[in-house]
Amino acid sequence: MTMTGTAGRTRIKFCGLTRERDVDDAVAAGADALGFVLWPGSRRYVDEDRLAVLTAQVPAFVTRVGLFVDASPELVLRASRHLDLLQFHGDETPAYCAGFERPWIKALRMRDGLDLSAAADAYDGAQALLLDAYRPGVPGGTGETFDWSRIPASLAKPVILAGGLTADNVADAIVRVRPFAVDVSGGVEIAPGHKDPQRLVAFAHAVNATDRSRG
Ligand SMILES: O=C(O)c1ccccc1N[C@@H]1O[C@H](COP(=O)(O)O)[C@@H](O)[C@H]1O
Numbered sequence: 001m002t003m004t005g006t007a008g009r010t011r012i013k014f015c016g017l018t019r020e021r022d023v024d025d026a027v028a029a030g031a032d033a034l035g036f037v038l039w040p041g042s043r044r045y046v047d048e049d050r051l052a053v054l055t056a057q058v059p060a061f062v063t064r065v066g067l068f069v070d071a072s073p074e075l076v077l078r079a080s081r082h083l084d085l086l087q088f089h090g091d092e093t094p095a096y097c098a099g100f101e102r103p104w105i106k107a108l109r110m111r112d113g114l115d116l117s118a119a120a121d122a123y124d125g126a127q128a129l130l131l132d133a134y135r136p137g138v139p140g141g142t143g144e145t146f147d148w149s150r151i152p153a154s155l156a157k158p159v160i161l162a163g164g165l166t167a168d169n170v171a172d173a174i175v176r177v178r179p180f181a182v183d184v185s186g187g188v189e190i191a192p193g194h195k196d197p198q199r200l201v202a203f204a205h206a207v208n209a210t211d212r213s214r215g
Contacts, residue, residue, distance in 0.1 A: 015184065042141060066085075143164050160180060174214075
């Protein structure tokens with residue numbers, strides 16, 4: 001199956017929200033999905049109480065995504081009450097990812113030698129693969145891009161492109177990769193976990209303008 005992207009517009013996920021005002025601003029900018037980092041090592045970490053508060057503010061038709069890094073199943077289960085979609089960003093196995101009653105996506109860091117086609121087959125229960133830059137010892141949120149030409153034109157899963165995206169490079173990324181969705185965290189921030197309303201809007205404008213220009 002050929003499915004790097006799909007027909008239609010490029011979806012937008014803003015990730016790493018920690019403040020109520022950022023949830024409002026991200027929704028107003030046109031987010032399709034909002035990500036909440038439940039990994040305590042992150043500068044964008046939200047605990048379960050904050051997750052409940054922030055997700056309660058998300059309107060219908062905007063997907064609430066929980067980001068986990070090798071979390072205990074108990075945490076994933078408890079947090080799932082507030083989530084529509086699970087994002088596994090560590091070394092989780094396909095069996096682990098499939099063990100919760102929620103749809104899920106698998107983040108893959110683009111380390112040398114990673115076989116994306118094999119990964120797409122292995123994680124066949126995933127709704128999509130999120131592709132992120134690889135930096136040893138850092139599970140994500142690096143603010144770094146990777147070589148997009150490594151993404152095959154044909155993959156058995158929709159691609160969510162992440163890693164170092166900004167309003168300045170997302171058009172090029174969409175034209176070259178044609179992903180189902182783009183995911184950004186650091187590129188729309190003024191400080192870790194603090195989003196900038198102008199950067200949120202600029203990013204969404206860049207995505208939508210690129211979609212319009214390619215018809
Ligand atoms: O944001 C984090 O702190 C984080 C921590 C652990 C795993 C993933 C994390 N963020 C995700 O990384 C990608 C790329 O982020 P960036 O745009 O390069 O800053 C994105 O999916 C974030 O959700």
